[in-house]
Structures are given as structure tokens and as C-alpha cells.
Amino acid sequence: MISKDNLAKLLFPHSKVREIQDDMILDVDNALKNKKSLIMHAPTGIGKTAGVLAPALAYAIKNKLTVFFLTNRHTQHIIAINTLKKIKEEYNLSIKAADIIGKKWMCLVPGVEMLYSGEFADYCKTVREDNKCEFYANTRTKSKLTVKAKAVLSELKQLSPCHTETVKDICSKYRLCPYEISALLAKDADVIVTDYYYIFSPAIRDSFFKRIQKDVENTIIIIDEGHNLASRVRDLMTERLSSFTVKRAISEAKKFKYNKARESLVEIKNILENLAKELKEYGETIVKKDEFAKKISQIADYDDLVSDFEFIGDAVRETKKQSSIGSVAKFLSAWQGSDEGFVRIIEKKPKAIILSYRCLDPSLVTRDIVNNAHSTIIMSGTLTPTLMYKDLLGFEENTVEKSYKSPFPVKNQLNIIVPETSTKYSLRNEKQFRRIAKICSDIVNETPGNSALFFPSYYIRDTVNHFFTKLCRKTTFLEIPNLKKEEKKELLEKFKSYKNLGAVLLCVASGSFGEGIDLPGVLKCVVVIGIPLQKPDLEAKALIDYYDMKFSKGWDYGYRLPGFNKSLQSAGRCIRSSTDRGVIVFLDQRYCWPTYFKCFPIDWDIKITKNYLNDIKDFFSKK
Ligand code: SF4
Structure with missing residues (x-):
């Protein structure tokens, strides 16, 4: 156990350090002192944010470094900033911090949320350069800060650390650009909480x-x-061009009277149609870089065409927020990129043809960053096997890998593999789906409280539900694809209100709830049906081939383990606090295969059984 003095030196903000959390703090401190990176599988409940942020901040202040805390979750931004506030309070320390989300989401110009990210970036650049953004003009004149901006900046430095919402509110009051102000806060910051x-x-x-x-x-x-x-x-590294965008670009060229560009865009539309002409609906095929580039070069010199479209895109954005011609330029420019670690695919959808330049290898980007930083600490509740993440992201050989146990009592969680069914493509049939429905209904009917069923796809969910709904004695809720934040919240609130009566939520592992729900005290049972593997399409095949060539682990790294990780994420929704008790069922024969079985967290006691109902009854009969 770390002494109180050492905890204070490491700026730990709470009066008590949790079991396992102390190991984590020491591991982080050691990694920082030895200038090493750290990959941590750290289950829910350890207290990761404080356990990592506090020692990192202590080390950063001492050694004049900056901590970047990267998260794409709004709730994690809040937790990280609250942790910093607590450190400030506890140690009476002045902490300079900046909380920065996507620029589009910080922007105060009405209507920008409707733009795609790339379109917004172009829009913001154009209005700034043309001095057409009121908020920017109030923040800077001729690149110098205005008096008002200086005053707000100093007020925010006093308040620091504060949430991005606070910055937005204050900037809105003074009609300043929140992004500009946040970037200024970041300049002096010890900690920057931001997105990947x-x-x-x-x-x-x-x-x-x-x-x-x-x-x-x-x-x-x-x-x-x-x-x-x-x-x-x-x-982030993938670019797509759809026939829909090209059609919009043609209309744009017509509207703004760029006749030559319009003719070229019509040719590009024809090229896409020609490349896809042999394809059936939902068909796809590989396209070679030169195959497309040569066809484009027959219209005009490739580079000239890109710069003409870029120029027109900028001009169009002077009068409207986005330009489709600009989007075509961006794609054409990306297409000239390397073949190594990428795949080029054309696909025919019912309403559009899509040509894409897709990134397979994230380490092309991450390797230099994670290894050039003083230390990179990557953590998650499901980072198993850690070696896979080390390989996929290109971490150096001397990177430290740690897997911590769950801090929650083992007896509170019953883990079962039921090897009775499979959603494997070749085994899918009505009998299989009826059997899945029967097992799921038996389990949820036996569970005293709420259950969630996670399916590998909406198709399987709906097919099974057709039989399930006749067998289940509880109220059911169906997740709908692409739910908005408010709709999601509303659905979960209704589901929660059945906590005592018991209800069943039927959702999809890669949908809105596979990772994003945290319902302590609400879920008594989670059933993960099948394995949410990627669709066996050309991209999946390319990924398998690529990782076979690179690590001789194509199927594991390119296909099986990312799907298995999603299963663990869904399973992790069940136990969210030390007092939660619940059952996790993995319903598929494949979970018994050594490839998958060996990747379950080391501290999980897992039973393979066909006598699952008795086990569940027994578990819930014990207090
Ligand atoms: S300068 Fe700021 S306020 Fe103006 S468009 Fe860009 S992000 Fe929005």
C-alpha cells in the first residue's frame, strides 16, 4: 500500500486509495520515471481516471510536461475535469487546464451542427479569413487578442479547471469564439482534456x-x-466519394457557373458508374490506384484538377457553408496516397456508388505519436489481449503491459457460456433462431429484474425477437438504430422504471448501448448472443490478409478479437458497482474455442454449461 505522504506527492485527490488502484498508481509512476509507455487492461471500478491523472499531473508539473487526457466521451471529459478540480481543492494547487471538444461542437454560429466535420472546417477557415465571423472578430483583430478576449481569458484562468460548457457559456455572453479562447487556455495548460x-x-x-x-x-x-x-x-484516415456527392457537386458547379468544372464532374460521375457497372446491388470490388487515376487524367491533368476544385470549393464557401466540389477535391487528393496499409474499394448501394480509400493500419499514424511522447498510457476496461493493442498501435518493444483484476467481489458475478447455439453464418436457420429465442426467454423469465440481450446485428435481433416475444413474460424494449442522445436517454429511463418488475432490452452490440450505458443497480442479467464480428466483406478480408502478412495473426487481429472485444464491452454493462449482482451469459458455441476462451479476463470464473437455468436459479437464491 502506498503511504499517505507518497499519495500526496502523487497528488492523489481522495482520502482513501482503493485496492488495485494503488498498484495502478505505482505502475503509472514507474512508467513515467522510466520514460516508458503503459498498456493497461483495467476493469470498471478501479478508479482509473484519478489513478492515472493524478500521478501524471504530479510528474508533468515537476518536469514541465503537458498531460493530454484523450477521450471521446462527454461523460469522461466531465470526470477528468472534476478530478482536476478535486486535486486543486485538496492540495490548494493552481492547475492550468483546458477542456476541448470538437471545434464544431464548441462553435456558437447557429446551424453549423448540420455540417459534416470536413465541411465545417472549410467553413470556419473561410469565414475567419474573410472576417465574416462575428465571434472570431470579437476575439481577435489582426491576429491580436481584443481587450474583451483578454479579460475573459484571465477570468477563465482563475476558474480553471473548468468544463467546456462553462467556457461556451461565458464566451456566448461576450460573443467570443470558444474554440479560440480554449486554444489560448491550452497554450499554458498543464492538462488538456480533449478528443482523440x-x-x-x-x-x-x-x-x-x-x-x-x-x-x-x-x-x-x-x-x-x-x-x-x-x-x-x-x-479518421479513410476517405469516401459517393456518386451522390458528385451529383451535388455538378449542381453546385452549374449554380455558380463553373462550366468547365461541371463537365469534369460529369466525367467523374461516368467513371464511377463505369467502375461499378459489373456490380450487383450491395456488390463491391477492389479498384487499383492507377485504374482510377488514369481515368481521371484523361479528363485533365490530375493535380491541376485537384487544385481547380480546391479553388472553386473555397470560392463557393464564401457564400455558403459547404462545398461538394471541395469534397471531391479532398477525395481526389487523398486517393494519391500510399497503397501500404490501405485498401481501395468501390461498392454499389441501392441509392449510390461509393468509392473509398480505406485505412487498414492505424499504426501508420499512431506509432510515431505514442513512441515520441514522453510516455503514452492507454487504458480500458476491455484491453485484452494487451499484446494485440501493442502490435496494432505500434508501441515500442519496451512498453509495459498490465492486466488488473476487477475490484468487484467475484461472487457477485456469474459468468456462463452456453454452448447450445451459434450465429455463425453457415449455421443460421430458423431452427437456430427459435432455439436462441427459447434460451433467452428462459433466462430472462428466470431473472428477478431487468435483462439486456445484445445481438450481433439488427437482422438477427429482429428475427430472434419474432419468436422471443411470444415466449418472454416481461415487457420488452427494442433499441432503434441511430438514436439521438435524448431518445436514448428517454428509452433508458423507461427501461429503468421497470427495475422491480423486470423488463428486457433487446439491442445490438455495436449499436447505441453496447458501450454507452452505465446502469448501476439496474441490470441483473446480460446475454451476449453470438459474436459481433465484422461483416465478412472485402475490407474484412483485406484486414485479415494485411495482419497475416504483418504479424501472422490475420484472423485474430483482423477479425476475431475485435469482435470478441465488443462481446466483452456488452457483457461489462451488467456489473457497474461493488454492490451489483448479476449473470452474464455468452450464448454461442464459439466462446469455448481456445482463440476466444483464452481472452476472457484472467480473474473471471467461467462455467461452460447446458444446465444454465439451475445455475441462474441458484445464483439468485443466494444473497
Ligand atoms: S471562428 Fe469560432 S465561432 Fe467562428 S466559425 Fe470558427 S469556430 Fe465558429
Whole structure:
């Protein structure tokens, strides 16, 4: 156990350090002192945020470094800033912090939330350059800070650490740009709480670091919910061009009287249609870089076409917020990128043809960052196997890997694998779905309280539900795809109100609730049906081939383990506090396969059984 004195030196803000949390604090401190990175599988309840942020801040202040706490979750931004407030209070310490979310979400211009991120970035750039943004003009004149901005900045420094919402409210009162003000706070900050892409999108990082006058070498990077980083970086590095965008670009060229550009865009539309002409609906095929580039070069010189479209895009944005011609330019420019670690695919959807340049290898971006920082600490409740994340993200050989036990009592959680069914593609049939429905209904009917069922897809959820609904004796709630924040909240509130009567939530592992629900005291049972593996499409195949070539682990790294991780995320919704008691059922034969079985958390006691109802009855009969 760490002594009180040492806890104070490490700025730990709470009166008591939890079991396991003390190991974590020491591991973080050691990694920082030895300038190493750390990959931590750290289950819910350990107290990760304080356990990592406090020693990192203590080390950063002493060694003049900056801590970047990266999270894409709004709730985690709040927890991180609250932890810093607590440290400030506890140690009477002046902490300089900045809380920065996506620029679009900080912007006070009405209507910008409707724009895609790329469109917003172009819009903001144009209005700033043309002096057409009132908020920016009130913040800076000829790149110098206005008197009003200086006063607000000094007020916020006094209040620091404060949430981005506070910054927005104050800026709104004085009609200043919250992003500009936050970036100024970041310049002097000891800690910057922000989203992944400020560090992992090369274009954003370079300009952000330049603006706040920091460099990667002098940072400690903490990545929260790190299991998402690989897929987030792949998304960031992927570009798509749809026939829909090209059609909008044609109309735009017509409207703004760019006749030559309109003709070129019509040719591009024809090229897309030609490339996809052999495809059936939902079909897809690989496109070679040169195959598309040569066709474009027949219209005009490739580079000239890109710069003409970029120029027109800028001109269009002088009068409207976004430009489709600008989007075409962005895609054409990205298409010229490297083949290594990318795949190029054209697909035919019912309403559009989509050509994409998709990133397979996130380490092309993450490797330099995580290894050039003083230390990078990546953590998550589901970061198993840690070696996979080390490989996928390109961490150095000397990176420390740690897997901590759950701090919650083992007896509070019954883990069962029921090897009776499978959602494996070749085994899907009505009999299988009826059997899944029967097992699920038996389990939820036996559970005294609320249950959640996580399916690998909406198709399987709906097919099983057709049979399930006739067998289940409880009220059921169905997750709807792409729910808005408020709708999600409303659905969960209704579900929670059945806490005593018991209800069943049927959702999809990669949908709104697979990761994003935290319902302490509400869920008594979670059933994970099947394994939420990626669709076996061309991208999945390319990913498997790529990781086979790179690590001889194509199926594990490219297919099986990312799906298994989603299962663990869904399972993790059940036990959210030390007093929660519940049953987690993995309903698929494949969970018994060594590939998957060995990846369950080390401290889980897992029973493989077909006699699951007796086990569940027994579990709930004990107090
Ligand atoms: S300068 Fe600020 S307020 Fe103006 S558009 Fe950009 S982010 Fe929004």
C-alpha cells in the first residue's frame, strides 16, 4: 500500500486509495520515471481516471510536461475535469487546464451542427479569413487578442479547471469564439482534456500543436477507452466519394457557373458508374490506384484538377457553408496516397456508388505519436489481449503491459457460456433462431429484474425477437438504430422504471448501448448472443490478409478479437458497482474455442454449461 505522504506527492485527490488502484498508481509512476509507455487492461471500478491523472499531473508539473487526457466521451471529459478540480481543492494547487471538444461542437454560429466535420472546417477557415465571423472578430483583430478576449481569458484562468460548457457559456455572453479562447487556455495548460483526433489526425494535430506551441516529445498522453483507438484512427484516415456527392457537386458547379468544372464532374460521375457497372446491388470490388487515376487524367491533368476544385470549393464557401466540389477535391487528393496499409474499394448501394480509400493500419499514424511522447498510457476496461493493442498501435518493444483484476467481489458475478447455439453464418436457420429465442426467454423469465440481450446485428435481433416475444413474460424494449442522445436517454429511463418488475432490452452490440450505458443497480442479467464480428466483406478480408502478412495473426487481429472485444464491452454493462449482482451469459458455441476462451479476463470464473437455468436459479437464491 502506498503511504499517505507518497499519495500526496502523487497528488492523489481522495482520502482513501482503493485496492488495485494503488498498484495502478505505482505502475503509472514507474512508467513515467522510466520514460516508458503503459498498456493497461483495467476493469470498471478501479478508479482509473484519478489513478492515472493524478500521478501524471504530479510528474508533468515537476518536469514541465503537458498531460493530454484523450477521450471521446462527454461523460469522461466531465470526470477528468472534476478530478482536476478535486486535486486543486485538496492540495490548494493552481492547475492550468483546458477542456476541448470538437471545434464544431464548441462553435456558437447557429446551424453549423448540420455540417459534416470536413465541411465545417472549410467553413470556419473561410469565414475567419474573410472576417465574416462575428465571434472570431470579437476575439481577435489582426491576429491580436481584443481587450474583451483578454479579460475573459484571465477570468477563465482563475476558474480553471473548468468544463467546456462553462467556457461556451461565458464566451456566448461576450460573443467570443470558444474554440479560440480554449486554444489560448491550452497554450499554458498543464492538462488538456480533449478528443482523440486532436492528437491522431495528422492535419489537425500539426495545426493544433503549432497553435498551442507544444510538441509531442514533451507530452504525457493518456488514452481513455483505448480499445476504440484503432478503429477511430482507421475512420479518421479513410476517405469516401459517393456518386451522390458528385451529383451535388455538378449542381453546385452549374449554380455558380463553373462550366468547365461541371463537365469534369460529369466525367467523374461516368467513371464511377463505369467502375461499378459489373456490380450487383450491395456488390463491391477492389479498384487499383492507377485504374482510377488514369481515368481521371484523361479528363485533365490530375493535380491541376485537384487544385481547380480546391479553388472553386473555397470560392463557393464564401457564400455558403459547404462545398461538394471541395469534397471531391479532398477525395481526389487523398486517393494519391500510399497503397501500404490501405485498401481501395468501390461498392454499389441501392441509392449510390461509393468509392473509398480505406485505412487498414492505424499504426501508420499512431506509432510515431505514442513512441515520441514522453510516455503514452492507454487504458480500458476491455484491453485484452494487451499484446494485440501493442502490435496494432505500434508501441515500442519496451512498453509495459498490465492486466488488473476487477475490484468487484467475484461472487457477485456469474459468468456462463452456453454452448447450445451459434450465429455463425453457415449455421443460421430458423431452427437456430427459435432455439436462441427459447434460451433467452428462459433466462430472462428466470431473472428477478431487468435483462439486456445484445445481438450481433439488427437482422438477427429482429428475427430472434419474432419468436422471443411470444415466449418472454416481461415487457420488452427494442433499441432503434441511430438514436439521438435524448431518445436514448428517454428509452433508458423507461427501461429503468421497470427495475422491480423486470423488463428486457433487446439491442445490438455495436449499436447505441453496447458501450454507452452505465446502469448501476439496474441490470441483473446480460446475454451476449453470438459474436459481433465484422461483416465478412472485402475490407474484412483485406484486414485479415494485411495482419497475416504483418504479424501472422490475420484472423485474430483482423477479425476475431475485435469482435470478441465488443462481446466483452456488452457483457461489462451488467456489473457497474461493488454492490451489483448479476449473470452474464455468452450464448454461442464459439466462446469455448481456445482463440476466444483464452481472452476472457484472467480473474473471471467461467462455467461452460447446458444446465444454465439451475445455475441462474441458484445464483439468485443466494444473497
Ligand atoms: S471562428 Fe469560432 S465561432 Fe467562428 S466559425 Fe470558427 S469556430 Fe465558429
